[in-house]
Amino acid sequence: MISLFKERRQKLTLFKSSRQKNIQHRISVPEGLYTRCPGCKQDFISEQVAANYYVCPGCGYHMRLTAQGRIKLIADKGSMRELNAGLITRENLDFPGYSEKLASLEAQTGLKEAVVTGVCSIDGISTVIGVMDSRFLMGSMGSVVGEKITRAVEYATKRRLPIVIFTASGGARMQEGIISLMQMAKTSNALARHSQAGLLYISVMTHPTTGGVTASFASLGDIILAEPGALIGFAGPRVIEQTIRQKLPEGFQRAEFLLEHGFLDMIVERQNLKSTLGSLLRLHSPSAILNRKKGGG
Amino acid sequence: MPLKEAEDQIRLLDERLSKTEDREERQAILDEKNRILKDAYENLTSYDRVYLARKPTRPGVRDYIKNIFSEFYELHGDRLMRDDPAVIGGIASLDGIAVTVIGHCKGKNLEENIKCNFGMPNPEGYRKALRLMKQAEKFNRPIITFIDTPGAYPGIESEEHGQGEAIARNLLEMGSLQVPIISIVIGEGGSGGALAMSVADRIWMLENAVYSILSPEGFASILWKDASRAREAAELMKLTSFDLYQMGIADRLFAEPKGGLNQNSRSIYQRLKTALKAELEQLAKLNKRTLIEQRYKKYRRIGDCSPK
Numbered sequence A: 001m002i003s004l005f006k007e008r009r010q011k012l013t014l015f016k017s018s019r020q021k022n023i024q025h026r027i028s029v030p031e032g033l034y035t036r037c038p039g040c041k042q043d044f045i046s047e048q049v050a051a052n053y054y055v056c057p058g059c060g061y062h063m064r065l066t067a068q069g070r071i072k073l074i075a076d077k078g079s080m081r082e083l084n085a086g087l088i089t090r091e092n093l094d095f096p097g098y099s100e101k102l103a104s105l106e107a108q109t110g111l112k113e114a115v116v117t118g119v120c121s122i123d124g125i126s127t128v129i130g131v132m133d134s135r136f137l138m139g140s141m142g143s144v145v146g147e148k149i150t151r152a153v154e155y156a157t158k159r160r161l162p163i164v165i166f167t168a169s170g171g172a173r174m175q176e177g178i179i180s181l182m183q184m185a186k187t188s189n190a191l192a193r194h195s196q197a198g199l200l201y202i203s204v205m206t207h208p209t210t211g212g213v214t215a216s217f218a219s220l221g222d223i224i225l226a227e228p229g230a231l232i233g234f235a236g237p238r239v240i241e242q243t244i245r246q247k248l249p250e251g252f253q254r255a256e257f258l259l260e261h262g263f264l265d266m267i268v269e270r271q272n273l274k275s276t277l278g279s280l281l282r283l284h285s286p287s288a289i290l291n292r293k294k295g296g297g
Numbered sequence B: 001m002p003l004k005e006a007e008d009q010i011r012l013l014d015e016r017l018s019k020t021e022d023r024e025e026r027q028a029i030l031d032e033k034n035r036i037l038k039d040a041y042e043n044l045t046s047y048d049r050v051y052l053a054r055k056p057t058r059p060g061v062r063d064y065i066k067n068i069f070s071e072f073y074e075l076h077g078d079r080l081m082r083d084d085p086a087v088i089g090g091i092a093s094l095d096g097i098a099v100t101v102i103g104h105c106k107g108k109n110l111e112e113n114i115k116c117n118f119g120m121p122n123p124e125g126y127r128k129a130l131r132l133m134k135q136a137e138k139f140n141r142p143i144i145t146f147i148d149t150p151g152a153y154p155g156i157e158s159e160e161h162g163q164g165e166a167i168a169r170n171l172l173e174m175g176s177l178q179v180p181i182i183s184i185v186i187g188e189g190g191s192g193g194a195l196a197m198s199v200a201d202r203i204w205m206l207e208n209a210v211y212s213i214l215s216p217e218g219f220a221s222i223l224w225k226d227a228s229r230a231r232e233a234a235e236l237m238k239l240t241s242f243d244l245y246q247m248g249i250a251d252r253l254f255a256e257p258k259g260g261l262n263q264n265s266r267s268i269y270q271r272l273k274t275a276l277k278a279e280l281e282q283l284a285k286l287n288k289r290t291l292i293e294q295r296y297k298k299y300r301r302i303g304d305c306s307p308k
């Protein structure tokens, strides 16, 4: 496995160096026309990047998707119906500047909070989804995120639907203090009931998924998928480095590392994500389940 | 004056006291001591409480176990990997009633702390706790947890072994355990590391215990990139037992003597023992379904955000 990654890395480096030459003359480009890949630091035509689901055409780096972009990628066209969009934060810590921050983020991103939840169809299968957006306070979980996830799970349990949650989060939201921490228990308890009802939960971890979100609903999927290269962990890399006073090994806490250590089922490239989810959902639909004799004995 | 500084001054005054025979001077020193203590204890800040909650002279989980229960058999290991000394657990007798007791283990000195990793569990600690809780459920034993941790350990191995998964699993499982769970925050309730052992029917806090999303140092360094602003952070974070009670998260508080608990504090054990017995008697009256439903609702209502 490791040697395979090494080989791929070498190929990529080679590829990158050949690319670099073509790009060099475009030192100053109008903003917006080109998108710089955070992976290989090269510029690509934005349209081309968008058409490629925001996966770098050069190195395959999976750039962050907005919640709307993710929904467009996953939900059948026009099928998404948002749930609980109107929930609002009732400040409980009176953290200075927090409500202003929420207001400015809403203006900036068009999002009311760090997660969008709703019900949609994926390859024709009715599914509840939750999509986090890391532009909104690092996708952190405060009361609204916890409540929306919980309500989405409860909705799925009540209507006997599967749920898919796409995580992208720095963890529990500091500005709401202990209330944020308690959302970890709240969301996990709701998932316990969904699970006890025999229903499917697929967790899709995207870059980055850390802290209290990793330590609650993100890690509780019947099936856990991740996008390539996603940073996934409980403690952030900087906190760990400060604690152990040494540099972390390359690839630490990346999706590939988690797969190797047994905490992921699959790494799925973005272009295959919808079809993979569709197939998994179909394999869990009532029509796919072997009919067995009812009753004991 | 911060409590820690007050205590340093008291120490200096005690030294002076031991060096003088002069009656008048001794009286002056004693008066000064009383004035400082009175002033400090009457104006405890949130950070003073953090200081008290962390004090190594404060009773730890082993003191509570020894003084509340008549028998205790410590059980070890998660059956998967190893035994995590940051979490201790076992079977105990509460005046004849079998209970499962689990707690975070902090040391009283550096040597002990190195052994138990300063009370910061690895995933194996949470998995041991879960194993013992499942065992408790099988044998219909109530679960009592003692919370005292700076948080889950952030290290290479703990990540490799799935720290996030271990905590998440406990949250999910504890919500549905069919036996009563009482969690007592005796010192530091730090972050997910504390939560993973305190999804409970009742959360009790000792007066000077704290419970927070992160340590004030961590909070300050994340939000202001400056860990030295911990004192300021503590005031904002609403982490004292009184704050938690007001927010409806802590169900009951237990008073401490002035200056916090120490190794000579005896009454706390009897008070907790009496309270535990009474509470378990009440919880035993609920059928399993009602018990779990009430526990679900306890967390369900935290963080209300319906539009006004």
Ligand SMILES: [Zn+2]
Residues within 6 Å of the ligand: A037, A038, A039, A040, A041, A042, A056, A057, A058, A059, A060, A061
């Ligand atoms: Zn790239």
